[in-house]
Amino acid sequence: MLMLPAGPPLLTPDEMRGAEAAAIAAGTPALVLMERAAAAGTAAIMAFAPRGRALVLCGPGNNGGDGYGVALGLRARGVSVDVIALAPPATEPAQTMAARWDGPVLGPETLADTHDTLIVDALFGTGLGRPLPPAAEALLAALQGSGPVVALDIASGIDALTGEAHGQPLAADLTIAFGAAKHGHVQGAGARTRGRLVVADIGAALPDVPIHLVSRPLRGVPAPDTHKFARGQLLVVGSHLATGGAAALAASAALRSGAGVVTLAGDAATLPNAIMRRDDAAARTLLDDRRTTALLLGPGLAEDGRSRDWLNRALAASLPVVLDAMALRLADPAMLAAARAPMVLTPHEGEFRALFGDIGPNRIAAVQAAASLASAVVLLKGPETIIAAPDGRVLVNTHASPHLATAGSGDVLAGIIAGLIAQGMDPFRAAAAAAWLHGEAGFLCGPGLIADDLVAALPSVLASL
Known part of the structure; x- marks a missing residue:
């Protein structure tokens, strides 16, 4: 934790x-x-x-x-x-x-x-x-x-x-x-x-x-009698093989971030053996499983009825949910504002504009307004990652490497956020801590990194805290 x-x-x-x-x-x-x-x-x-x-x-x-x-x-x-x-x-x-x-x-x-x-x-x-x-x-x-x-x-x-x-x-x-x-x-x-x-x-x-820079996280030591479900169970909803790599990256990052159990609903071609796989029917039962502590939706999803059904189910549940990628493109502000679930939204600039309109010159104020409108934690990705809570609090992460600008990097970030939330971390602080860890992994990997390297670097990053 x-x-x-x-x-x-x-x-x-x-x-x-x-x-x-x-x-x-x-x-x-x-x-x-x-x-x-x-x-x-x-x-x-x-x-x-x-x-x-x-x-x-x-x-x-x-x-x-x-x-x-x-x-x-x-x-x-x-x-x-x-x-x-x-x-x-x-x-x-x-x-x-x-x-x-x-x-x-x-x-x-x-x-x-x-x-x-x-x-x-x-x-x-x-x-x-x-x-x-x-x-x-x-x-x-x-x-x-x-x-x-x-x-x-x-x-x-x-x-x-x-x-x-x-x-x-x-x-x-x-x-x-x-x-x-x-x-x-x-x-x-x-x-x-x-x-x-x-x-x-x-x-x-x-x-x-209410506005601060993100500090270096501190790592606690798990209790001697801890077990996998005590460290949280995360459900990641992916999709078909063509985009399955994104969901696999996110699920792997969540597991590497310390979540005890990570289950993927979808068709990712290659997964670490430690990640569970379920079909949709079996995965839907996890929404009512008291051991499930968080949900991640978006990486690898297709723009289809199945994805819309999962989005509706996720927003109607009471589980904390991280919405990324396609989940953001399928959502709208009214749908988000009506959701029961505590949410973290992780848009890049294009996704942000589609949901909330023009960012304008004051990015901090824009993200604050979006978080209030959506009643969600909003993380705007960029060279400086801005994380806002619905109550007006903002954390700004400047600890990031330009080498993170590579395909799949955002999927890894979403997975880290979801993994931390699954372990019981407050969604606002989880998003900010994940941004710092993601940045530190980028510095550790350096030039030539690919998103897979970020996942592999997470144990070293966590051990250094």
Whole structure:
């Protein structure tokens, strides 16, 4: 049985500004928060990409003030630092921090050779919700291809709520998020430009929020007297031989994830000997078997009457059910909302749009709305997997390898989710833990992996927890 500890919170820009305002109201000056950010940023930079030269790009707001503070910190560490400013600082703490910088402040037109120079992007932070000024666009364009790049709080031009790009941000190798990671770090262009993400504590108490990153699961030790049915019985409904491999992958992944008994209803050509096989009549009796703890429907299903019958039976039962692939294409929101069964839906983007409409720029908000509409846990697959519960809670998994983009990978993920639920894990946490395990298997297998490799890697992944 796995446990999923609480992961780091993801805040909106407004929530972070509220936390900072509360700290200031409680007696911590804004300048002190900026000094803490600068010290933490300097330490993170020196640990990640120490260089003899650095170029710090400072904007007119508090992000620029952080930049002046980092420039001071790097220089104190022996780094040769140049500062380029778009405009004079406009906020009081940034003005104070800039006044401490006694080196030259250059204009964008003075940009010289940046070979082997660390670029620190402190032009615009999490408050930007408009296109970048032309001067900033030109400066960032001139620095494309330079490196390494460190973004303070977020890459300039990225919307910290949606992750949308306003212009052409400079992709960072390291992003130092002050206080907490923001929604825009894990969505859209924000996810693609953040590089490694480090969160720096600035001493502002964070609010309780319903959205977090997925943490590394913890593995419990089975009781000495456990038995296979105590570890859960899962029924997987597959279909004909042409697509039977998908159901076999899912069933195998569920068994490897720790489910005690996995039974497949369908015609998969090749199955591990440990997986039971039943015809439909025998499999339907398992819906009323008190030892059956979960159901998986979708991988390998055909678009036919049999599949629709199984879908109707699954939704009318009280068993937790994972719906994937064809099961999602056969369903509709009204059918899902009327279901008795606790559900996990695992759509990719196309399946999501067919069920719930356009995703829009804010993927987190879209998945939240879908989970509420369907009264189900919804897991939207992608580079960053977003898992939402009907009550508004969201977990975002960024622990994934691009090598997972291969046929059958989603079937394995569905099987892991169902296997964890069969063992008694809450469906919301099971979906999130499965996304992490799936990602870790992808990293372990590396380039050239096929979905079968992910199943084979699961024991090693679980043993490492």
